[in-house]
Amino acid sequence: xxxxxxQDICREIYARKGGDIKIKKEKTFVKNLARIFDAALKISxxxxxxxxxxxxxxxxxxxxxxxxxxxxxxxxxxxxxxxxTGRTITIRMLTEQTAGxxxxxxxxxxxxxxxxxxxxxxxxxxYFFYMEAKNMNEEGREKAKAAELATEKVLADIIREGRDLxxxxxxxxxxxxxxxxxxxxDWYLKRWKYAGRNITVDQxxxxxxxxxxxxxxxxxxxxxxxxxxxxxxxE
Amino acid sequence: xxxxxxQDICREIYARKGGDIKIKKEKTFVKNLARIFDAALKISxxxxxxxxxxxxxxxxxxxxxxxxxxxxxxxxxxxxxxxxTGRTITIRMLTEQTAGxxxxxxxxxxxxxxxxxxxxxxxxxxYFFYMEAKNMNEEGREKAKAAELATEKVLADIIREGRDLxxxxxxxxxxxxxxxxxxxxDWYLKRWKYAGRNITVDQxxxxxxxxxxxxxxxxxxxxxxxxxxxxxxxE
DNA sequence: GTCTATATACGGATAGAC
DNA sequence: GTCTATCCGTATATAGAC
Numbered sequence: 001x002x003x004x005x006x007q008d009i010c011r012e013i014y015a016r017k018g019g020d021i022k023i024k025k026e027k028t029f030v031k032n033l034a035r036i037f038d039a040a041l042k043i044s045x046x047x048x049x050x051x052x053x054x055x056x057x058x059x060x061x062x063x064x065x066x067x068x069x070x071x072x073x074x075x076x077x078x079x080x081x082x083x084x085t086g087r088t089i090t091i092r093m094l095t096e097q098t099a100g101x102x103x104x105x106x107x108x109x110x111x112x113x114x115x116x117x118x119x120x121x122x123x124x125x126x127y128f129f130y131m132e133a134k135n136m137n138e139e140g141r142e143k144a145k146a147a148e149l150a151t152e153k154v155l156a157d158i159i160r161e162g163r164d165l166x167x168x169x170x171x172x173x174x175x176x177x178x179x180x181x182x183x184x185x186d187w188y189l190k191r192w193k194y195a196g197r198n199i200t201v202d203q204x205x206x207x208x209x210x211x212x213x214x215x216x217x218x219x220x221x222x223x224x225x226x227x228x229x230x231x232x233x234x235e
Numbered sequence: 236x237x238x239x240x241x242q243d244i245c246r247e248i249y250a251r252k253g254g255d256i257k258i259k260k261e262k263t264f265v266k267n268l269a270r271i272f273d274a275a276l277k278i279s280x281x282x283x284x285x286x287x288x289x290x291x292x293x294x295x296x297x298x299x300x301x302x303x304x305x306x307x308x309x310x311x312x313x314x315x316x317x318x319x320t321g322r323t324i325t326i327r328m329l330t331e332q333t334a335g336x337x338x339x340x341x342x343x344x345x346x347x348x349x350x351x352x353x354x355x356x357x358x359x360x361x362y363f364f365y366m367e368a369k370n371m372n373e374e375g376r377e378k379a380k381a382a383e384l385a386t387e388k389v390l391a392d393i394i395r396e397g398r399d400l401x402x403x404x405x406x407x408x409x410x411x412x413x414x415x416x417x418x419x420x421d422w423y424l425k426r427w428k429y430a431g432r433n434i435t436v437d438q439x440x441x442x443x444x445x446x447x448x449x450x451x452x453x454x455x456x457x458x459x460x461x462x463x464x465x466x467x468x469x470e
Numbered sequence: 471g472t473c474t475a476t477a478t479a480c481g482g483a484t485a486g487a488c
Numbered sequence: 489g490t491c492t493a494t495c496c497g498t499a500t501a502t503a504g505a506c
Contacts, residue, residue, distance in 0.1 A: 023489070032489095048370050050285035053481060067490050069483070131366065135283050145427065175442050178428070179418045186417035192380065193413070207410050214450040258471070267471095288499060302472050304501070 004093070004121055006034045009085055022070040033071055035061045037085075040078060041124040049079060049132045079132065083140055086122070086129040087147045093118050094154055104162030105223030111155055112180065112212065113205050119188040120201045126188045152177045159216060168216045176216065183208055239328070239356055241269045244320055257305040268306055270296045272320075275313060276359040284314060284367045314367065318375055321360040322382045328353050329389055339397030340458030346390055347415065347447065348440050354423040355436045361423040387412045394451060402456045411451065418443055 010030040014021070023029040039060035043052040054075065058065050072078045097114040101107040119126045133144035155177035162168035187194065187204055194204065217223075245265040249256070258264040274295035278287040289310065293300045307313045332349040336342040354361045368379035390412035397403035422429065422439055429439065452458075 025489090028489075046369070048283065048285050050283050051370060054483080055481075064491050065482085066484080066492075070489070075482070131369075134281070134366075135286065148425075148428070171445075172442065174432070175434070175439075176446075178425075179421065179443070179446060182417045182421035183414045186414065186420075190383075190413075193383070197409070199410070204410075207407065208414070210406075211411075211414060211450050215446050260471090263471075289501080290499080299473050300500090301474075301502080305471070309501075310499095 004089060004118075006037070009089065010034050010037070013081065013085065029071075032061075032063060032067075036063065036068065036071055036078075037082065040082060041128050044132065045124055045127050049128075049135055076137075079136060080140060082125075082128060083133070083136060083144065086125040087143065089122070089125070090118065090129075091147060091150060094151055098154060098158075103223065104158050104165060105167055105217065105221065107158045108155070108162065108212070108216070109209055109223070111158060112184065112208055115151065115184050116187060116201060116205050116208070119184065123188050123191060126185075127191075130185065130189060148181070152181050155180055162216070167218060167221045169218055171215070176212075180208075180212055183211070239324060239353075241272070244324065245269050245272070248316065248320065264306075267296075267298060267302075271298065271303065271306055271313075272317065275317060276363050279367065280359055280362050284363075284370055311372075314371060315375060317360075317363060318368070318371060318379065321357070321364040322378065324357070324360070325353065325364075326382060326385060329386055333389060333393075338458065339393050339400060340402055340452065340456065342393045343390070343397065343447070343451070344444055344458070346393055347419065347443055350386065350419050351422060351436060351440050351443070354419065358423045358426060361420075362426075365420065365424060383416070387416050390415055397451070402453060403451045404453055406450070411447075415443075415447055418446070 007030055010033045011026065013033065014026050014029050021029070023032075036057070039057055040049075040052065043056050043060055054065055054068060058068060061068070072081060094111070094114060098107055098111045101110055129144070129147075133141055136144065152174070156173045159168060159173040159176055163170055163173065187201070213222075242265055245268045246261065248268065249261050249264050256264070258267075271292070274292055275284075275287065278291050278295055289300055289303060293303060296303070307316060329346070329349060333342060333346045336345055364379070364382075368376055371379070387409070391408045394403060394408040394411055398405055398408065422436070448457075
C-alpha cells in the first residue's frame with residue numbers, strides 16, 4: 001500500500017542535481033548514495049548527526065573519505081539532502097493518498113493511516129527529520145516547520161470539512177490536528193517502547209482512530225467502516 | 236502551584252556531591268552552577284548539546300574555560316548532571332502532586348495538568364531531556380527510558396483504577412497513557428507552534444482534558460468539575 | 471576560585487596518485 | 489571514481505599564575 005524504494009529516491013536526487021554532479025554513471029551514483037544514506041541515518045539516529053564523524057560515515061558506508069566528497073560538498077549538504085528528501089517524500093505521499101476520498105470521516109482515517117504507515121516504512125527518515133531539524137541553518141529550520149504545519153493543515157482541513165457537514169463535533173480543528181500529529185509522531189519517535197510491547201502498526205492505527213473519533217465524531221455518525229474499525233479492547 | 240527554584244536544584248546537587256567537589260562555598264557554587272545550567276540549556280536547545288563547544292559555554296556563562304572544569308569533570312559529566320537533575324525533579328513532582336487525590340477522574344485531570352504545568356515551568360529542561368537522551372551512554376539512555384515509562388505508568392494506573400470503578404471505558408490503559416504522554420510532550424517540544432498561535436498552557440490543558448475524557452470517561456460520568464472543565468470551543 | 475595560555479587530539483576537507 | 493596521505497582549524501582538557 002505505502003511503498004517507497006530507496007533506489008527511486010536516489011534516482012530522483014540524481015535527476016535533480018543537474019550539472020554540478022561529480023559521478024557520471026547513474027547506476028554507481030544511486031548504489032553508493034543509498035549506502036551513504038543508510039549509514040548516515042543509522043549512525044545519526046543512534047548518536048546524533050553532529051556526533052557522527054566523516055570517518056564514522058566512511059567506515060559504515062564502505063566508501064573512503066575522499067569518495068564521500070564526490071557525493072556531497074560537505075557535512076552540511078549531506079544534512080540538507082537528507083532533510084529535503086524526507087520532506088519531499090512525505091508531503092507528496094500524503095497529498096497523493098488523501099486526494100481521492102470525499103467522505104471526511106473516511107478521509108480522516110485515510111490521512112491518519114497513511115501518515116502512520118508511511119512513517120513506519122520510512123522510520124529512520126522520519127526520526128532523523130524530527131530530531132535533527134534544529135541542527136540545520138535558519139532556512140532549513142523554517143522549511144521543517146513549514147512541513148510540520150502543512151501536514152497538520154491536511155488534517156485540520158478534513159476536520160473542518162466534517163464539521164461543516166455536521167458529521168463532526170464543533171471543536172477547535174487546528175488544535176485537534178495538532179494533537180493528532182503528536183500521537184502520530186510518537187509512533188516513530190518511540191519505536192523502542194512499542195516494539196518492546198509487541199504493538200504492531202495496525203494495532204496502533206486502530207487505537208488512534210478510536211481515540212480520535214471518540215472526540216471528533218458526533219455520537220450517531222460512525223462512518224461506513226471499510227477496515228471494520230472495531231473497538232480496541234483492554235490490554 | 237507548580238514552582239521550582241533554580242537555586243534549590245543547585246543546592247541539592249551541591250549537597251549530594253560529597254567530598255570530590257572543588258568549590259568550597261555553597262553560595263558561589265550555587266550561583267555559578269545555575270549560570271552554567273542556564274547557558275548550557277539555552278545553547279543546547281538552540282543547536283544541540285554536541286554542537287555546543289566549551290568555548291560557547293564559557294562565553295555564555297561568563298566563566299572561563301578553566302573555571303568551568305571546577306564544576307564538572309568534562310562535557311560528559313555536564314550532560315549527565317543536566318539529565319539526572321531533570322529526571323529527579325520530574326518524578327518527584329509528579330508523585331507528590333497526585334498523591335492526595337482519590338477520585339480517578341479528578342486524579343487523571345490532576346496528573347495531566349501537573350505534568351503540563353511542570354513542563355511549562357521547566358520547558359528548557361524537559362526539551363533538553365527529550366532531545367539529548369540519545370547522546371548519553373547506555374546507562375543514561377536506560378534511565379531516560381525508565382523515566383518515560385514511570386510517568387506513563389502513573390497515568391496508566393489511574394486509568395485502570397477508573398476502569399475498575401466503572402467510571403472509565405474498558406480500553407487499553409497503557410496505550411491510552413502512551414498517547415496522553417505524546418500529547419503532553421508536544422507542548423514543550425513544539426513551543427514555537429503554540430506560541431505562534433497564542434495558545435496558553437491553560438487552553439492547551441483544557442483541550443487535552445476534553446480530548447482525553449471523550450475517550451476515557453463513560454458517557455454519564457462527567458467528574459465533579461473543580462476547574463469547570465467546559466468544552467473547548469471552535470477556533 | 472578564577473583567569474590565561476597551551477598541550478594534544480580529532481574532525482572536516484582536499485591533493486594527487488591510481 | 490576511488491583511494492591514501494595530509495593539511496589545518498577547532499575542540500577538549502589542563503597547567504600554572506594570580
